[in-house]
Amino acid sequence: MIIYQPDAMAGVTSITPPPGKSRRESLVIQGRSWRTISRFADVGPYTFLIQVAVDQTEYRELITGLAWILILSIPLAGLLAAAAGYWMSGRALYPIHQITEATNSIDGPSLSRRLPLLGTNDELDRLSATINRMLSRIATSYERIAQFTADASHELRTPVALIRSNAELLLMEPGSSPGMLRGLADILSESTYMTRLIGDLLTLARSGNEDASIPMELLELNESVRGILDRARAQAMLRNIKLEYLPQDQVVPLLGNQAMVERILMILIDNAVRYTSPGGRIWIETWVTAEHCGFAVHDTGIGIAQSHHEHIFERFFRVDSARTPRDGGSGLGLSIAKSLVEIHKGTIQLESEIGEGARFEIAFARADIVHGVTTEHQLTH
Numbered sequence: 151m152i153i154y155q156p157d158a159m160a161g162v163t164s165i166t167p168p169p170g171k172s173r174r175e176s177l178v179i180q181g182r183s184w185r186t187i188s189r190f191a192d193v194g195p196y197t198f199l200i201q202v203a204v205d206q207t208e209y210r211e212l213i214t215g216l217a218w219i220l221i222l223s224i225p226l227a228g229l230l231a232a233a234a235g236y237w238m239s240g241r242a243l244y245p246i247h248q249i250t251e252a253t254n255s256i257d258g259p260s261l262s263r264r265l266p267l268l269g270t271n272d273e274l275d276r277l278s279a280t281i282n283r284m285l286s287r288i289a290t291s292y293e294r295i296a297q298f299t300a301d302a303s304h305e306l307r308t309p310v311a312l313i314r315s316n317a318e319l320l321l322m323e324p325g326s327s328p329g330m331l332r333g334l335a336d337i338l339s340e341s342t343y344m345t346r347l348i349g350d351l352l353t354l355a356r357s358g359n360e361d362a363s364i365p366m367e368l369l370e371l372n373e374s375v376r377g378i379l380d381r382a383r384a385q386a387m388l389r390n391i392k393l394e395y396l397p398q399d400q401v402v403p404l405l406g407n408q409a410m411v412e413r414i415l416m417i418l419i420d421n422a423v424r425y426t427s428p429g430g431r432i433w434i435e436t437w438v439t440a441e442h443c444g445f446a447v448h449d450t451g452i453g454i455a456q457s458h459h460e461h462i463f464e465r466f467f468r469v470d471s472a473r474t475p476r477d478g479g480s481g482l483g484l485s486i487a488k489s490l491v492e493i494h495k496g497t498i499q500l501e502s503e504i505g506e507g508a509r510f511e512i513a514f515a516r517a518d519i520v521h522g523v524t525t526e527h528q529l530t531h
């Protein structure tokens with residue numbers, strides 16, 4: 151028999167606790183949460199069951215709400231923290247990235263460039279200043295070496311020319327013995343080789359620091375190739391090699407230096423002639439695409455092994471001397487060609503396999519694309 155029950159507890163079922171102990175229970179009755187505590191109490195001969203209940207519905211709703219907020223906000227906060235961390239580390243590393251980019255872009259011809267100093271006087275600014283000082287020291291040594299090579303080559307030119315002309319004169323003298331003639335012919339051939347070597351060294355020494363002062367003009371590549379074709383044909387004919395020219399129908403405009411472009415072509419043709427056996431074939435073609443133009447020199451010669459491709463443009467590199475006998479080559483031709491191509495901001499590429507001939511391709515940016523030059527009037531015939 152219930153002696154007293156508040157209205158609020160009307161639906162709460164009674165719970166029987168163990169004798170002498172309290173019993174706590176959580177109940178959900180008609181959608182409301184209750185926390186109850188029940189205990190038997192002996193009063194004289196009577197035993198009463200005392201049950202107290204607290205309505206925790208709102209408290210539970212609050213806890214559930216908080217739990218959902220936590221479940222959703224923890225991953226969101228994690229994502230936000232990761233994004234903020236990424237952004238902040240990117241900002242912190244940006245100056246290092248800039249220093250790396252700038253340092254990587256500095257090479258031989260651009261040794262005068264320096265890393266920008268922000269004036270913050272922090273570690274990174276001090277690092278940039280240190281790298282700049284190191285670059286200045288390297289540039290000074292580089293200039294000294296180039297200057298020395300240029301001076302030495304220049305000074306050697308006159309005595310070598312004198313030796314050559316004297317040898318030529320003596321060869322023409324009547325009455326020389328066969329031994330003397332042989333000796334003079336050797337002196338002549340060696341001094342011719344030295345003249346060429348000295349000329350190559352001078353070109354290389356100058357090519358590094360004259361970029362800004364080289365006069366550039368509007369050229370038409372088909373015309374430039376035609377300009378040297380007679381000389382090239384004569385050279386090829388001497389070795390019984392067929393030389394063909396496959397020009398582009400289109401105008402091939404290039405802003406460049408005529409003498410240098412011809413030198414590049416001559417180096418490639420010289421090599422093609424030198425490393426192709428009599429009866430072989432050499433063909434030169436010009437090409438043009440939407441943004442680039444250039445020419446390629448193919449030959450059916452001895453070819454170059456893949457393992458030599460990466461060294462072929464290095465100074466004084468020659469593929470094994472048995473394959474390339476003493477023929478006037480110094481190992482400087484391709485490195486000169488490469489540096490002249492680089493002055494024109496172009497690229498030089500080689501495709502070759504041993505015994506399969508070689509193909510050297512030169513690519514330049516088209517004058518009308520890079521410099522906005524209108525070519526129709528000046529160049530179409």
Ligand code: ADP
Pocket residue numbers: 421422425449451452453454462467468469470474478479480481482483484485507508
């Ligand atoms: P070199 O004056 O000796 O020809 P280069 O720098 O022009 O010097 O060429 C380097 C080497 O590359 C040459 O010694 C030769 O072995 C090889 N080479 C260059 N062009 C060709 C070619 N067209 N075919 C085969 N080998 C070549």
